[in-house]
Amino acid sequence: MAVATFAIGTGEFALMAMLPGVARSLGISVPVAGHVISSYAMGVVIGAPLVALVGARLSRRRLLLALQAMFVVGNAASALAPGYGALLVIRFLTGLPHGAFYGVAALVAADMADPARRGRAVAGVFVGLTVAHVVGVPLVTWAGQMLGWRAVYGFITGMELLALVMIARTVPAMTPDLQGSLLREMGALRRPQVWFTLATGAIGFGGMFCVGTYLSTVLLGVTGVPAYVVPLSQSLWGVGMVAGNMAGARLVDISPVLAVVVTLVASTVMLCLFSLCAHSMVPVLIVTSLMGGIIALLPALQTRLMDVAGDAQGLVAALNHSAVNVANAFGAWLGGMVIAAGYGAQDVGWAGAGLSAAGLAVFLTGLLARRGSARSVPDLV
DSSP states (O other), rough: OHHHHOOOOOOHHHHHHHHHHHHHTOOOOHHHHHHHHHHHHHHHHHHHHHHHHEEEEETHHHHHHHHHHHHHHHHHHHOOSSSHHHHHHHHHHHHTTTTHHHHHHHHHHHHSSSSOOOOOOOHHHHHHHHIIIIIIIHHHHHHHHHHHHHHHHHHHHHHHHHHHHHHHHSOOOOOOOOOHHHHHHHHGGHHHHHHHHHHHHHHHHHHHHHTTTTTHHHIIIIIIIOTHHHHHHHHHHHHHHHHHHHHHHHHHHHOOOHHHHHHHHHHHHHHHHHHTTTTTTTHHHHHHHHHHHHHHHHHHHHHHHHHHHHTTTHHHHHHHHHHHHHHHHHHHHHHHHHHTTOOOOGHHHHHHHHHHHHHHHHHHHHHHHHHHTTTTGGGGG
């Protein structure tokens, strides 16, 4: 499954790296080509709950295979898209299985693992996503320049096909949940702790995206680094993601609640340091790598949702990735507003820290609410 998430992550971020080439190939401007990226993100947000609900009665193995097959078809179609309109629709459709795949894969990994290693099993699903930032994105950037973006999506299709075969060979047969239904999955949304956890991700993760979106802007315009340092900073961010994912997994195995709290506190501190260090190259690059570790929040929230969703885990597992995409959009918007308002680009760090702190406040409020209501309605917390 890590191979699958590597391919998915590479496919998702490939267009960001190749956007100018895509624009030239299709005869459109770069801002218009950027709508293709937004189209995929919209597919993720819409598809995550829809696919999870439709697949409620399927065995998780069969659902994984079906979702992975959708990625194979979607990326192959992307490589063959005849024009901008077709590519826009294809990327939207390719985004539909994204959130559900990550959610179901995390549930499968947790079920296959020893309970004491559940956090590491869930993080193992996401390791492909983190490695994609270190290896996949630089690779497709180079390949896109040399061979073109269509060839890159042909390569990604091959990786997706390999992942499909590996899932078929390694994931054991699973009994379908005959009790699964639309109503049962929707019932998870009556649990306050589900909403508190989703809101924590939608707000708290926004801090990372608030800075990450404008990282190159800060490095070039404020820090004053040479242009070749920007790709280096992205690799350092990716290394931080890999390390954070691994370290966070061990913390999740101790306590998912502790993992969420520690990650959000560390996120708030690091984002503040980003603003403070923005004028010095070495310190800001060190902080950039550390900020990649904020990704530890992803397996922590995913595991927390497993604990609070009861017997309706499929929908909320997928919704976690809708929440992350909301955080992506909101964090990028807030960072843009800070810069447009006339503040320095480095001040996106303060805004991002505010989002992380707000996410922490939401999570702690949820814990207090659970403690207060545990005696009266224990089945809903």
